[in-house]
Amino acid sequence: MGFGIYIHIPFCKQKCFYCDFASTAKKVDETLYEQYINALCQEITMYQALFPDIYIDTIYFGGGTPSILPPDLIIRALNAVKANFTLNSDIEITLEANPGTVDEQKLQYLYQNGINRLSFGVQAVQDDLLQKIGRIHTIKEAEMAIEMAQKIGFKNISMDLMYGLPGQTVEMLKEAVSWAVNKNMQHISIYGLQIEENTVFGRLYDQGKLILPSEDESEMMYDYLTEQLPKYNYNRYEISNFAKIGYESRHNLAYWQDKFYLGLGAGAHGYYNQKRVQNPFDIDEYIKKCNQKILPFINEEIVDEKAHIEEFCFLSLRMAKGIDKEIFKQKFNTDIESLYGEILPNLEKDGLIINTQKYIYLTSKGMKFGNQVFSEFLLD
Numbered sequence: 001m002g003f004g005i006y007i008h009i010p011f012c013k014q015k016c017f018y019c020d021f022a023s024t025a026k027k028v029d030e031t032l033y034e035q036y037i038n039a040l041c042q043e044i045t046m047y048q049a050l051f052p053d054i055y056i057d058t059i060y061f062g063g064g065t066p067s068i069l070p071p072d073l074i075i076r077a078l079n080a081v082k083a084n085f086t087l088n089s090d091i092e093i094t095l096e097a098n099p100g101t102v103d104e105q106k107l108q109y110l111y112q113n114g115i116n117r118l119s120f121g122v123q124a125v126q127d128d129l130l131q132k133i134g135r136i137h138t139i140k141e142a143e144m145a146i147e148m149a150q151k152i153g154f155k156n157i158s159m160d161l162m163y164g165l166p167g168q169t170v171e172m173l174k175e176a177v178s179w180a181v182n183k184n185m186q187h188i189s190i191y192g193l194q195i196e197e198n199t200v201f202g203r204l205y206d207q208g209k210l211i212l213p214s215e216d217e218s219e220m221m222y223d224y225l226t227e228q229l230p231k232y233n234y235n236r237y238e239i240s241n242f243a244k245i246g247y248e249s250r251h252n253l254a255y256w257q258d259k260f261y262l263g264l265g266a267g268a269h270g271y272y273n274q275k276r277v278q279n280p281f282d283i284d285e286y287i288k289k290c291n292q293k294i295l296p297f298i299n300e301e302i303v304d305e306k307a308h309i310e311e312f313c314f315l316s317l318r319m320a321k322g323i324d325k326e327i328f329k330q331k332f333n334t335d336i337e338s339l340y341g342e343i344l345p346n347l348e349k350d351g352l353i354i355n356t357q358k359y360i361y362l363t364s365k366g367m368k369f370g371n372q373v374f375s376e377f378l379l380d
Helices: 031-050 071-084 104-112 127-132 139-152 170-182 200-206 215-232 250-256 283-291 305-318 325-332 336-340 343-349 364-368 370-375
Strands: 002-009 055-063 086-097 117-123 157-163 187-192 235-238 241-243 261-264 269-272 275-278 299-302 353-355 359-362
Touching: 002 071, 002 250, 002 269, 031 071, 031 261, 031 283, 055 071, 055 250, 071 086, 071 104, 086 250, 104 139, 117 139, 139 157, 157 170, 157 215, 170 215, 187 215, 215 235, 215 364, 235 250, 250 305, 305 325, 305 359, 305 370, 325 336, 336 343, 343 353, 359 364, 364 370
Parallel strands: 002 055, 002 261, 055 086, 086 117, 117 157, 157 187
Antiparallel strands: 187 241, 235 241, 261 269, 269 275, 275 299, 353 359
8 A cells, every 4th residue: 555654843943923833933952853853764764563464655754944954864864764664666755945954965865865855945936925924044045955956956846936925016026926837846745825813924914014005906816826837838736736747746646635644743744544643743752752752642533434435525625636536436425416416507507616427626726716616515
């Protein structure tokens, strides 16, 4: 059975003003990095005992800022996976990187030791805007990081861009798209700003001090991205993701295709044997449990059939190809029309989905109003 592995690195130099991910920007003694990776390696060993016969399709180092670590520690964790599991011969191994935390030597070491995909969090291409959202890099550093990675030999590089940021205009977003296209990225992810509690932006918003683009301006940004990127041969294969043919993120596709994955590290989530598990965010607690040779998850939720059907529909509909009716029938032993026969015609009439003999998928309008569509797939 093919699994994905997600490895969470919870350390950052500075917390971005919009970020509510499981990460910390507290200054830490670098010995904590080593203790953390040692705990990760112990967790990998414990999962090998639980799943001795699986093989690994994808590995994804996310964060936080994985590239903040010394590269030998990243590779130590990767080598622990290699030592404990069988890896698919064409495995995809992704590292998220902040352009302000890499240099040529680090990228060279990572490339030579098996990292074959990079995901750079660029977000914007104007230095003043990057400062406004709490990013630690400049656009020059982003340019240098990408050019170094390409020169070293990385042939699969992704970039994140954001829209709806404070002070951002449509013209600034157009500049970002042009910049990304000229850098010959293989993959581009787009994210609209979400205001989250317990973030700098969340607090400013509550105080009425966060000036955001209007809804019309944000919609214009979204429309520009979704209309223009395909013109540059970036195919929209998921609501927020565009890729050149053959460069879709296989790791993220596995999430949307209801495949099992192990979540390793503080705050990580895993999904296997029809249950979801979550590790503690507290780094010391995570390390302590791993050192005691106890699988560290603190929450365990059984995914019953009702929840499984709902999640399968939500996740499948995120993808451009949508819900595969035959796979739905194989998983749940029933036709999708028997559960949603009254809902589907209404969504189709509203121009939100297309329902063919084999697939149900979102229209471009449906992708814009995805949450509205997903809510219709909740079962009573």
